[in-house]
Amino acid sequence: MTTRRKLIAGNWKMNGLKADGLALAKGIADKLASASPNCDMLVCPPFTLVAPVAEAVAGSKLAVGGQDCHAKTSGAHTGDTSPAMLADLGCKYAIVGHSERRTDHAETDAVVKAKAAAALSAGLIAIVCIGETLAQRDAGQTIEVNRSQLNGSLPEGADAANTVIAYEPVWAIGTGRVATPAQAQEVHAAIRAELVKLVGAEQAGKMRILYGGSMKPDNAKELLALPDVDGGLIGGAALKVADFWAIAESC
Numbered sequence: 001m002t003t004r005r006k007l008i009a010g011n012w013k014m015n016g017l018k019a020d021g022l023a024l025a026k027g028i029a030d031k032l033a034s035a036s037p038n039c040d041m042l043v044c045p046p047f048t049l050v051a052p053v054a055e056a057v058a059g060s061k062l063a064v065g066g067q068d069c070h071a072k073t074s075g076a077h078t079g080d081t082s083p084a085m086l087a088d089l090g091c092k093y094a095i096v097g098h099s100e101r102r103t104d105h106a107e108t109d110a111v112v113k114a115k116a117a118a119a120l121s122a123g124l125i126a127i128v129c130i131g132e133t134l135a136q137r138d139a140g141q142t143i144e145v146n147r148s149q150l151n152g153s154l155p156e157g158a159d160a161a162n163t164v165i166a167y168e169p170v171w172a173i174g175t176g177r178v179a180t181p182a183q184a185q186e187v188h189a190a191i192r193a194e195l196v197k198l199v200g201a202e203q204a205g206k207m208r209i210l211y212g213g214s215m216k217p218d219n220a221k222e223l224l225a226l227p228d229v230d231g232g233l234i235g236g237a238a239l240k241v242a243d244f245w246a247i248a249e250s251c
């Protein structure tokens, strides 16, 4: 029997102006005020909306996080946001190493590791994303790629309280093509086995590993029931209160 409490995390990406974002966050926080799905819930708005959303849901059961953070606390880094700034706004989490950041901003495992370490130093929980491309899967490299990214991206001092892993097959993100339960469980189990080596059996057994990639209300239940799937990192379906809530209720 697992003691891992599931986490349902919404990654809004570069979506939402103030009115939509506030309505979405308040809609979820309101539902959490009168119902308790069997999971923690988190929204990661674009940086422009982190402050208003954090203010709007302060005191509710809905947590707020950043979609990225810089590896430094402050300094000459135009356009960047430090983990201390996110924490200052009331954020509890920061996503690091999302495949869109790895691709759009050429973020390497070393960069992701530094960002994750900075997030931990600021008291945030780092959600470290890893995942293979379709070409890598087709070449039979799925497990090797995920192991390697995990080894390269996991910060020193990572434990189950300060770090969450998100397995996001790149070919499943925003494509409507979801991993089969067998594919997801195979990789999640391999990640957990690698975590045993990296953080020890006790922490590996407690650390949450989220699945991300076209998770929707109609496929969430099956994925979330898998033994090593401890929640979801959700893009498209996190932009509608009803869909995001339905996924949480599948836990």
Ligand code: PEP
Pocket (backbone or CB within 6 Å): 011, 013, 168, 172, 173, 174, 175, 176, 212, 213, 214, 215, 233, 234, 235, 236, 237
């Ligand atoms: C994501 O952005 O991390 C993601 C999994 O997106 P989607 O749910 O839209 O595939």
